[in-house]
Amino acid sequence: MPVKVKKEEETGLPKLEETAPSSSSAAGAERDAPKDQVSSELDPCGILHGFQLKFPDNCISDNGLTLSFEIRGVHVGVVNALRRAIIAEVPTVMVDTIHIFQNTSDFSDWKINHRVALTPLVIDPDNLEHWYYKNTEPELKVYTEKNGVNFRLHVVGTEDMRKVYSRDLKWAPRTNAERQKWKRDPPRVANPDILLAVLFKGQEIDLHAIATKGKGKMHTKWSPVGTASYQMMPDISFPRGSFFPEKMAEDLVKCCPTGVFELGEEHSAEGGGRKKGKTKVKAEERQKTTATHSAAAGATESAEEEDIEDFGGLRLREVKVRDPYKCTSCKNCTEEYPNHVKLKKVTDRFKFTVESVGSLPVDRIVKDGLRVLWQKNDDVLQDVIGLDKAKYDKTLCHVKKRDED
Structure with a gap:
């Protein structure tokens, strides 16, 4: 069902509202003209004019990690901006610092660090602060229950070969405040079956890891998605x-x-x-x-x-x-x-696909991406409105002239 995106006056976040479905043909025949979804006061430049989301009945995959939906009524640049916001701007919580106390396995320390740091964690980022809000220098990091979550991994090899999985990385609260904070939803790994190392008899791995809040633009490990892509709708006609x-x-x-x-x-x-x-x-x-x-x-x-x-x-x-979205433009037909048979592209309709790594629900990733996109739009508008009136009017005239051309 198509969804309108509007802005809440109090929170400044996108609000999804159900609307009546619009008629459209698979071959891209006559489509309903996009309606004004965003008021001119909130978006005077018309960047998000006609923005619509349509979620089909089976939009989420069986494993709950993949979401596919349709975006209508906007320029391809806006869709790409949403993709980049989802990849690089949506915060998650991942292991950032690791202290290895013992490692007698065949795996080097840096390889253990790399595998542990890339293990997705199920932790609500809204419950944590960014450590760099108060400490801008890496060497001045101070971790507390407000900006960090502690994990411990301690495995000793037995007579048989012992495989170390991500399930062995367990939450280890150090203070009562941290224990009470995460009592309802304890931090855990998203996938318990990720292989981290292999131990033989007498070998041991003992480490302490601290997970912090971050974004994909800081490091790829903080990106909440494996893939985020879009496809322009093919227009196949006879x-x-x-x-x-x-x-x-x-x-x-x-x-x-x-x-x-x-x-x-x-x-x-x-x-x-x-x-x-x-x-x-x-x-x-x-x-x-x-x-x-x-x-x-x-x-x-x-x-x-x-x-x-x-x-x-x-x-x-x-x-x-x-x-039509199955078409790969191979042009055999x-x-x-x-x-x-004629093949063209509908330039204002896209199939958007998001695949979560498991750290956040896939629907929340899309909502947070829309929130980031909306905030960036507001920041640009504030910069424009902050100019003097002559420059502001000149900017609007330039935008209107561009639209007319």
Whole structure:
């Protein structure tokens, strides 16, 4: 269902509101004009004009880590800005400092540090402060229960080979204040089955790790997603009609390696049941199709329904676009049938896909990304409004002129 993005006056954060679904065709035919989703006072430059989100029923994957939705009514630059905000600006909590007390394994210290630091942790970043708010120099780091979470990993090898997994990295509160703070939702690893090291008899790993709040622009380990990508919607159309001779329709469906097309069922225009060997369509559609695919003549201009087999002896099948976003622009269909299939791009509709590493719920990642995008938009507007009135009016005139061009 499409979702409007508006701004709350008190918090300044995006607010999602349900709206009535807008009609659209898979082939990108006539689409509803985007409505004003953001007031001109909040967005005088029109950067977020018409911004819409549409979440299908099965938008979240079975494992809960992947979210796919559609963005409508904005320029590709805004969509890319959201992607960059999700990757680099959404805060998470990851291991930042490691003290190794004992390591007699075959793995070097730096390799152990690297694997532990890249292990995703399930910790709410809103409950922590950034350590650099008070200490700007790395050597002046002071960790407390307000800006750090303590973990401990201590494993000793037995007679059999002992594999060290991420589940062995356990939360180890040092103070009662830290224990009470995380009592309801204890910090833990997102995936307990990540292999960290292998120990043999007599080998030992003993380390203390401190997790802190950070962002992906500081280090990739703080990025909450594995991938965040978008795809511009393909516009697949049939300029000479969607009905093809049966053999040609089957070949068109088979030539697409990703399964974009599918054959339409034979049906009656009056809504009756399936009719073996025959398909009834409106005469105007039949005229458009048969004039292209055969040399049959004498087509009537009547809008009454007629049997296709009675006109030129053709058996036609309808070709439908199953999912335009499956199209990879390989152009097999346009090369095989250049006069019957056209491929373009809808420049204001995108499929956005986010894959979480498990540290944050995927829906929260999108909301936090929208919050960051909105805040950046506000910062730009504040800078513009802070200019004198002459420069401000000149900026608006430049934007309006650019839109007119």
